[in-house]
Amino acid sequence: MKVYIETFGCKVNFADSADILTMLANNSYEIAKDPEEADLYIVNSCSVTHRAERECRQIVRRFKNINPKAEILITGCSIKSEEFRDRASDIPFAKLIPFDDLLEYLALHKLEDIKPKFNRSRPFIKIQTGCDRFCSYCIVPHLRGKPQSVGKGIIIHRIEEALKQGFEEIVLVGTHIMLYKDPEGNGDIFDLLQRIEEMNYRFRLRLSSIEPYGITSDTIRLLMKSKKLCRHFHIALQSGSNRILRDMNRQYTKEEFEALISDIKTLIPQSTIGSDIIVGFPTEREEDFEETLETIRRLPVDYLHIFRFSPRKNTPAYNIKPVSTPAEIKRRAGILKKISFEKRRDMVLRSIGRDMDVVITDIDQSISSGITDNYIKVNIHKTGLKRGGMLRVRLISINPDNSANGEII
Numbered sequence: 001m002k003v004y005i006e007t008f009g010c011k012v013n014f015a016d017s018a019d020i021l022t023m024l025a026n027n028s029y030e031i032a033k034d035p036e037e038a039d040l041y042i043v044n045s046c047s048v049t050h051r052a053e054r055e056c057r058q059i060v061r062r063f064k065n066i067n068p069k070a071e072i073l074i075t076g077c078s079i080k081s082e083e084f085r086d087r088a089s090d091i092p093f094a095k096l097i098p099f100d101d102l103l104e105y106l107a108l109h110k111l112e113d114i115k116p117k118f119n120r121s122r123p124f125i126k127i128q129t130g131c132d133r134f135c136s137y138c139i140v141p142h143l144r145g146k147p148q149s150v151g152k153g154i155i156i157h158r159i160e161e162a163l164k165q166g167f168e169e170i171v172l173v174g175t176h177i178m179l180y181k182d183p184e185g186n187g188d189i190f191d192l193l194q195r196i197e198e199m200n201y202r203f204r205l206r207l208s209s210i211e212p213y214g215i216t217s218d219t220i221r222l223l224m225k226s227k228k229l230c231r232h233f234h235i236a237l238q239s240g241s242n243r244i245l246r247d248m249n250r251q252y253t254k255e256e257f258e259a260l261i262s263d264i265k266t267l268i269p270q271s272t273i274g275s276d277i278i279v280g281f282p283t284e285r286e287e288d289f290e291e292t293l294e295t296i297r298r299l300p301v302d303y304l305h306i307f308r309f310s311p312r313k314n315t316p317a318y319n320i321k322p323v324s325t326p327a328e329i330k331r332r333a334g335i336l337k338k339i340s341f342e343k344r345r346d347m348v349l350r351s352i353g354r355d356m357d358v359v360i361t362d363i364d365q366s367i368s369s370g371i372t373d374n375y376i377k378v379n380i381h382k383t384g385l386k387r388g389g390m391l392r393v394r395l396i397s398i399n400p401d402n403s404a405n406g407e408i409i
């Protein structure tokens with residue numbers, strides 16, 4: 001049987017999909033490269049925004065059109081979302097199956113018993129899932145539950161398999177990775193990083209996005225001890241207005257966030273720092289947005305991921321009447337997008353002329369591209385490179401889309 005998997009949402013979902021692929025491939029399923037070839041579809045869904053849920057239902061209908069006889073399974077966050085379940089009546093042919101029940105449903109062996117396969121050039125290794133922070137706009141704690149960590153032994157085994165298969169960058173992913181605690185009591189995130197550091201392979205390690213809670217200068221100093229960790233941090237701010245941060249139930253101030261980011265830049269000057277901003281939180285007025293703009297302009301962040309507020313049922317923010325119109329929110333998102341572009345451009349320009357390690361992520365007919373440790377996309381006009389392998393590259397120029405051109409040295 002040929003299976004096609006479609007994944008929406010966060011890096012944790014992509015890591016889960018890689019696990020599903022491994023289990024399928026080890027249980028005599030064939031993996032379809034295109035939806036047209038498949039007779040079983042698995043949609044790993046996301047419920048963080050309305051849009052993600054809508055796209056999930058759209059793809060399910062598309063798969064039904066491609067192969068009306070195929071079985072379509074939906075797993076992931078959406079199946080626990082009340083709104084999604086209500087609307088799923090328009091796709092009655094799809095089965096909703098919790099991620100943990102997929103194994104049994106498809107008669108798959110457990111991942112621990114088999115050799116992991118990785119479908120990305122930089123394997124995502126899930127170390128943790130869940131969150132109990134309850135930010136007022138966020139549905140994740142309702143869907144993924146309390147923080148749960150993967151055993152240190154399992155993580156090390158998966159990383160080792162990826163390294164043996166020749167991958168030279170590993171990305172640790174989780175909903176809240178700094179909350180990592182080995183379930184057997186064998187330490188926290190720093191113990192895990194220390195254990196990974198001791199692995200005797202040539203590779204580098206990247207942390208997926210982190211929350212600012214509990215991160216101090218001491219945390220950064222501890223992280224700096226690592227020789228393998230990428231100089232790239234993605235830390236969510238969400239708003240540059242203290243009033244909105246309070247309404248969001250984010251338990252820090254913009255001043256505390258600013259101090260953290262400045263510390264990182266002082267301690268690791270070549271680091272790249274990205275952040276998330278939500279525009280159009282229902283209590284956000286024009287003056288709050290102006291405050292966010294001022295904060296962002298001042299902060300030494302190098303790029304932003306900008307999200308428009310999406311009301312999620314069962315969260316406190318769902319019931320607040322918005323004070324701004326959709327057109328105002330769209331305009332605000334556009335302004336931030338422009339600032340983000342300019343900040344990223346400055347960051348890339350500062351790196352032109354430098355020699356950096358680039359992990360190859362994509363290979364085309366005449367051009368390959370990859371990522372530096374400080375998160376710059378680099379195009380290399382050379383073929384025959386190995387996906388997932390690391391090369392020393394000199395960055396020679398910048399492109400209009402803020403990627404760089406590089407030469408292997």
Ligand code: SF4
Nearest residue numbers: 131133134135138140
């Ligand atoms: S910290 Fe807040 S935004 Fe992040 S997953 Fe937890 S509740 Fe959601």
